[in-house]
Amino acid sequence: MAPTPAELIRTLVAGRLPGLVHLAHRPGPFHVRHATDPEGRVLLLVPVFSDLAAELDPGAARDVAVVLDVLDLPPAAGAPSAGRAWVSGWAVPLCGEAARRAADDFAAVDPTGDLLDVGRRFRLHRFEVAEARLETAGTVHRVDPGEYAAAEPDPLHxxxxxxxxxxxxxxxxxxxxxxxxxxxxxxxxxxxxxxxxxxxxxxxxxxxxxxxxxxxxxxxxxxxxxxxxxxxxxxxxxxxxxxxx
Incomplete structure (x- = not known):
């Protein structure tokens, strides 16, 4: 057996690799700290005073379409890459109890101290994955969002x-x-x-x-x-x- 495309995408976007965010009809891309919760929803930890925060302004008339772009970093020189993952959806800012629960989910992947400043210096945004793709060995695999959500990140990654x-x-x-x-x-x-x-x-x-x-x-x-x-x-x-x- 080998990891499925859905499992590879879940592993790549879990939050342990650097990510870029692309916004529809906006400049960019933007470097971002991210994680996924147990359901596979993507969490973005964004400084309040940043270009990305301005583009994700919660006062905007509509949610912002975003794409998270993550490239695998092989563990050693000469090791094969697991590929590149893209997941997309519509980012929603979180506040109150939803932000606190999301901070706990983020901390399970990356226990950064900046999570203590969510609501002040940082804001959490979340999106459900509406589209998921994996590029590996020159081939692009499109994964059903339900299949993506049902998969689990690799526990050894x-x-x-x-x-x-x-x-x-x-x-x-x-x-x-x-x-x-x-x-x-x-x-x-x-x-x-x-x-x-x-x-x-x-x-x-x-x-x-x-x-x-x-x-x-x-x-x-x-x-x-x-x-x-x-x-x-x-x-x-x-x-x-x-x-x-």
Missing amino acids: ADEATVLADLADRHGPQVVAYLRRQLDLAGDEPRVVRLDRYGLIVAYGRPGDRRRARLPFPHPVTDRADLPDLLHPLLNTPAPTHRHL
């Missing part, structure tokens, strides 16, 4: 770079030996270049060679605490069947 560095630095020889056995490699030195809830992506071959294989976990990871138990048997026992990418 925030820790991916740390886990990959740990595998390479602390378990390098063991990992390489294991991968060589599973991929039936002799001289090439394979390496794990990506990690998600479904398994590992391995690059192998000579420098510049883009051959890759996916080694799946026995079952999808539900949270970070699952990972040690799944990695231990993968590194010490025969692996599930791999699939070349």
Whole structure:
């Protein structure tokens, strides 16, 4: 198994990667801090005194159509990109209890102290996703908003770079030996270049060679605490069947 386009979009726009906001018939784009709540609605944390705040003026006669644009940042040089996500909708400013609940949702992803100043120096805006797209390997996938909302961000995304560095630095020889056995490699030195809830992506071959294989976990990871138990048997026992990418 591999992440679906809906899961990839949810992961990319979750709030751990930099985002740009494009506004319909407005200048821009604007850099923005963002997060998503459990339903997948997008939250924008906007300084009250900023160009973006002026464009999202709650006194405007109508809601503002916005597009959040997020590009994946691979965890290491040479690692494949998960793509670029765009989600769009109509931004609505939040106040009172709605703003407090949204601040709690934002803090679950990014516990920035600026959330304490929501209503004074910062304002939260929210939009439900009306359109979702993912561009990967030159192909654009359009995802139904309901499918997007039902998907979940990858629970390993925030820790991916740390886990990959740990595998390479602390378990390098063991990992390489294991991968060589599973991929039936002799001289090439394979390496794990990506990690998600479904398994590992391995690059192998000579420098510049883009051959890759996916080694799946026995079952999808539900949270970070699952990972040690799944990695231990993968590194010490025969692996599930791999699939070349």
